[in-house]
Amino acid sequence: MSYSPYFNPDMETLSRLEIEALQLKRLKDTLEHCFNGSAFYKKRLMEAGATPDKINSLDDLRRIPFTTKQDLRDTYPFGIASVPLSKCTRLHSSSGTTGNPTVILHTARDLEQWANAVARCLWMVGCRPEDVFQNTSGYGMFTGGLGFQYGAEKLGMLTVPAAAGNTLRQLKFFTDFGTTVVHAIPSYAARLYEVMCERGIDPRRDTKLKILAIGAEPHSEDTRKRIEDMLGVKAYNSFGMSEMCGPGVAFECKEQNGMHIWEDYYIVEIVDPDTLEPVPDGETGELVLTTINREAMPLLRYRTRDLTRIIPGSCPCGREHKRLDRMKGRSDDMIILKGVNIFPIQIETILMQFKELASDYLITIETRENNDAMTIDVELSDIFIDDMSALQRLEKEITRQLHDEILITPKVRFVPKGSLPKSEGKAVRVKDLRKTF
Ligand code: AMP
Ligand code: ZN
Numbered sequence: 515m516s517y518s519p520y521f522n523p524d525m526e527t528l529s530r531l532e533i534e535a536l537q538l539k540r541l542k543d544t545l546e547h548c549f550n551g552s553a554f555y556k557k558r559l560m561e562a563g564a565t566p567d568k569i570n571s572l573d574d575l576r577r578i579p580f581t582t583k584q585d586l587r588d589t590y591p592f593g594i595a596s597v598p599l600s601k602c603t604r605l606h607s608s609s610g611t612t613g614n615p616t617v618i619l620h621t622a623r624d625l626e627q628w629a630n631a632v633a634r635c636l637w638m639v640g641c642r643p644e645d646v647f648q649n650t651s652g653y654g655m656f657t658g659g660l661g662f663q664y665g666a667e668k669l670g671m672l673t674v675p676a677a678a679g680n681t682l683r684q685l686k687f688f689t690d691f692g693t694t695v696v697h698a699i700p701s702y703a704a705r706l707y708e709v710m711c712e713r714g715i716d717p718r719r720d721t722k723l724k725i726l727a728i729g730a731e732p733h734s735e736d737t738r739k740r741i742e743d744m745l746g747v748k749a750y751n752s753f754g755m756s757e758m759c760g761p762g763v764a765f766e767c768k769e770q771n772g773m774h775i776w777e778d779y780y781i782v783e784i785v786d787p788d789t790l791e792p793v794p795d796g797e798t799g800e801l802v803l804t805t806i807n808r809e810a811m812p813l814l815r816y817r818t819r820d821l822t823r824i825i826p827g828s829c830p831c832g833r834e835h836k837r838l839d840r841m842k843g844r845s846d847d848m849i850i851l852k853g854v855n856i857f858p859i860q861i862e863t864i865l866m867q868f869k870e871l872a873s874d875y876l877i878t879i880e881t882r883e884n885n886d887a888m889t890i891d892v893e894l895s896d897i898f899i900d901d902m903s904a905l906q907r908l909e910k911e912i913t914r915q916l917h918d919e920i921l922i923t924p925k926v927r928f929v930p931k932g933s934l935p936k937s938e939g940k941a942v943r944v945k946d947l948r949k950t951f
Pocket of ligand 1: 756757818840844
């Protein structure tokens, strides 16, 4: 059967001019809606002199104050909503490790639009109604479960809502149901392969897997390539966050060079996290998003704390929706060690270049003799040869490359494959024992 390359041709083929015209219209509608429906935004916008009548161009967006995670916490649970609760049909909440969690409300229309965005992403990378989609995310408050579920159903695939964990059962579903598309976080994709090897399952021979949506946590290009080689699939980076619904915000196209962010849903800004001034396309900064297609709880200029950049230039796929680069991490993931700012992804990028290493690692930071010290435990892969001097040479080379990248010298320790703790949700990569909560 021949299909269109687009799920929403009218939106996916808009030119830059058309995108911007639509954004301005939707921004103005959203502002009116927030101003009239949300006491929180009415006050904010009045105080800033940014009432809807004052916003007449996309540049005027900068007059609107930022919304922060703290605002969501301060108004917990429903204080930013722009519609009465009786109009809402679902909420999602993020697990707050400190303070109140954050809550996002959705109307039936919001859920419909969210499902549409996810379906658009999956269609873009070749998913079609003939496919069998298996979701390995937890169903519940984590948006990767229900978000992908409704998106995949909207597209029309046969869905297997396997949910998180129980890896043997996941593998049985792959083989029994002929799963072709999987959604998994990167750490779990690697785990699936490990268990396949233990059970003598060859993904290329014994399954029909071909497409993997991986996201929810930062991962390097080498990690992606490894996962693709292991499972014999194409793996596409999927970006989202609960505050913006969940998955479906930005997704790689088949070019695998940056994630198209759906600009009929979001206005993107990249700002310097210190000055909060916009940075030019191509430069890294904090991602700030304004929802322009949401009813229950639109967020204006939301500071995501995620660090990324806009990839300049146009994409060969023809879609003119901007592309976000791979996330560098969140500003709050940054480790400050001996005055140096380090992102875990910098360490992962080095580690994953060594075929002798498996995918799992754990960074521990502690105080030793009044000094900050970093230890990296990393699992060895199967291909390692049991030879002490080769092991020492490997350790030396990894340490040297890490030092070049992060400017400090960590202690690298090799541990047997499978020995680091595995989590069912997002992988825990950093243990900072210096913190005293
Ligand atoms: P949550 O709201 O719990 O779904 O977490 C959202 C956060 O997960 C984002 O703000 C990012 O920090 C992170 N995240 C989601 N998708 C990706 C991705 N593809 N790459 C890197 N980080 C991601
Ligand atoms: Zn593209």
